[in-house]
Amino acid sequence: MGASTEKGDRPVSQSEGPVDVEQVDRVAVPPVTPQSFAHLDEKAILRKMDMRLIPMLALLYLLSFLDRGNIGNAKIEGLQENLGLTDDQYNWCLTAFFFTYAAFEVPSNLMLKKVRPSIWLPAIMVAWGIVMTLMGIVHNYAGLLTARIFLGVTEAGLFPGVAYYLTNWYRREEIQLRQAMFFSAASVAGAFSGLLAFAIGKMDGVGGLHGWQWIFILEGIATVIVATIAFFALFDFPGTASFLTEEERAFVVYRLKYQGQSQDRNGAQVAQADAFKWEYVKDAFLDWQIWVNIFVYWGVVCPLYGISLFLPTIIRELGYKSSEAQLMTVPIYITAAILAVVAAYFSDKVGKRSPFIVGFLLMMAVGFSMCIGTDPKEHPRVVYGGVFVAACAIYPAFPGVIAWLSNNLSGSLKRSVGMALQIGVGNLGGAMASNFYRARDAPRYRLGHGLELGFIGGGLIASLILVIGYTAQNKKRARRIEEGALDSYSSQELSEKGDRAITYRYVL
Template sequence: MEADAEKHNGSAAQSNARLDVEQVDGESPPPVTLEQFSHPNEKAILRKMDMRLIPMLALLYLLSFLDRGNIGNAKIEGLQENLCLTDDQYNWCLTAFFFTHAAFEVPSNLMLKRVRPSVWLPAIMVAWGVVMTLMGIVRDFAGLLCTRIVLGVAEAGLFPGVAYYLTNWYRREEIQLRQAMFFSAASVAGAFSGLLAFAIGKMDGVGGLHGWQWIFILEGIATVAVATIAFFALYDFPETAGFLTEEERAFVIYRLKYQGQTQDPGRAQVAQTDEFKWKYVVDAFLDWQIWVNIFVYWGVVCPLYGISLFLPTIIHQLGYQSSQAQLMTVPIYITAAILAVVVAYCSDRLGKRSPFILGFMLMMLVGFAICITTDPKENPRVVYGGVFVAACAIFPAFPGVIAWLANNLAGSLKRSVGMALQIGVGNLGGAMASNFYRARDAPGYRLGHGLELGFIVAGIIASLTLLVGYHAENKKRARKIENGALDTCTPAELEDQGDRAITFRYVY
């Protein structure tokens, strides 16, 4: 694995060497420009990358989301009754997953800097696929709890790893669409989970196993099978991508290396550093924007996990049969997936994140407000409509939150750690959401809906805080450049400062 990392680092150095011009007599190098490339077709290159990267990544995340959320489908197929679980014990099994999931996300992203993605990501997939399969043969609360804890460890690295991995291929004004295409697999997983659970539930009694056991076993086997394919189908980084020509590889590296900076024709552009220094790790832990963004993340992820884990149960409690409830989740997830991709395309085209995030958070408020103010016994269809509205706002908002922070972190290592922090600490929201919808609150679940509303409001406040902070900092840096502060800075110093450099501009 170390040899693989050295190979990657060596390739990166060689590619960067083709782009950087050596200093002469202590003078700054001339600006790096596109003229050194013979008119690369940028759209064609992006299409190549999309076709080779996104389908496999989306499949990986579909399986990840399917495996972590299928316990909700298994519940209404008899899991809780067969294992003699109390309501509190069932919720503990949901909650425990998120503690280990959050704890291992930063270490996993640091490993991704050392080990090739085509090795690390399939390896952790095999691990959680095996755990998922074993979950199908547990016999009591202790067994289910232990497998959920280990599942959290194994799955921890996939989402933050892929979210960071994509930033090594796409510029920040392109990333949300790709994040949404990848994340929309979660919506498809929700729809597919309902359909699959409906079909697998018919296997109840086959081989002496219950239907919920077959859900875990078959989906776990499918994960291991896809992970085996991923070892051969995943690409690592642009500098080693065999589907790109040498010039295309150099061009992709160039456009990533100099993104996010103000343009000054008379000076060399400021590169983003790929160097490993522990100071960049510390910078990520001390960066105010990451911690504020976590509250934005909670404002979306708490409703996300509330919907993902309890949607079949919420619909079931409205008076529908379990098989009907499974199928009624499908149109919600399909609509949400389509909206996520369309909205991401618009956000990338406009180069804006906060208007879309804030708009969909307000839409989530409306959806949960409908749920909490409607009597589920008298108007179950209205409650279903409220859940539909909320879910269709959650899934488009989530990729925007991920892309927003990724856009505003410069330097490969800091971005890796910062995104893992955001997703790791942010996913503790899943631990909280696992306990929002208590069985004793059925069928109205007013406490759960009310808590979701509270987190959404906190997310809106945090979004506004970031919006004001980014706008003020951009204006402050522009004034410093106007006053000549840039004349005292070398490109090397600015590169080392990353997103704290006065040439860097925050996206909002």
């Protein structure tokens, strides 16, 4: 097994490169069957993985979401006035981030397949921490716009990278709970951002800098510090994890390799294909389900960014002071984080994604309807209640959409590219949402709330299309197996077909 060792991983030959789920053939002594691991405590192993992986990943994403969204907090601390930005210029600074953020997500996930996660993820984190720190010393529109463009480039790889990374540790019936625990950091970031902005805003004038500048500088420095720790705290893949015994490593890799497939014509289990082939990349770009899922993603992500970028401003326009508006975002985000984990637990338990996603989309529609149908001057509490309801649906829905697609993509490479496509193209919704809430529409924001409702409606329609399509494909494949079509395929052919194999069943 080699003598060299890297950080938290077991000794492994450097010639092996990044280790993925195909490692079962190297870490386990053949023959390997489910009975080989019957004596192991699966729940204990999962708890061990949760404790070693989720807290650090959640911290990384908390800082990521904090750094991309803190411009909303900086705005009500005087950023726009101090830089002399027009409303349109401010919105362009929001929008520009998403163009580069979307463009670099697929390349970043391909790099993650070539470079170890414990190197790639902290490296891009250091880069965006530096960009964030420098954003605190910009003096004009051009400087802020440039910084936001580079922030999009450097942050692009984290979320799709971690979302894919988790699928290399957890089976598809376990993934949403872990995605939710990781993503709930976004909710906590929203609450934390408000509290931090409230506190840091008091530093206005310290060192000759404005309060909004200190928000960017201090949060950027914190990101670089955590990234340095992450170089030593992150693990790569289960086949090399030092916190697992060799037998546990073999078990985790085996259960991932043989998930989501039935037996072949000889009764043997069919493994997922994990070799790097450009045809798998092409297959991801041409898969109908990914492009339909993007519309579901937009139905959630447009409201998500509408809330994260403009919530302090929306609340302030209800008649509250800036400091009060910052603090009033906290209970919204804390409640949303708790609901995200609870909903994910039950979604994994019943093995369904669409009922929860559709339910939360409807709940979001109720929240934004409360906002658009209420005069904020007469009933500010109703509008606050509306954004509260909407946020408490958005944050549980988001990990469900990510988990739904990852559940239905088989093969490590296709899943990596497919998830990056979903998140990359999907995050163009953020570019749109950053222009929904215009200053001239305050305080009612009819246009912004109305556009959010439109995207929610599109997400509902796309969800129904996926359910109908998946159901039809599952029935068709079951019928073909009954007719004896399985006899025409070898184990290798079924493995290479991935989620297109007649033995594969889509998760609803």
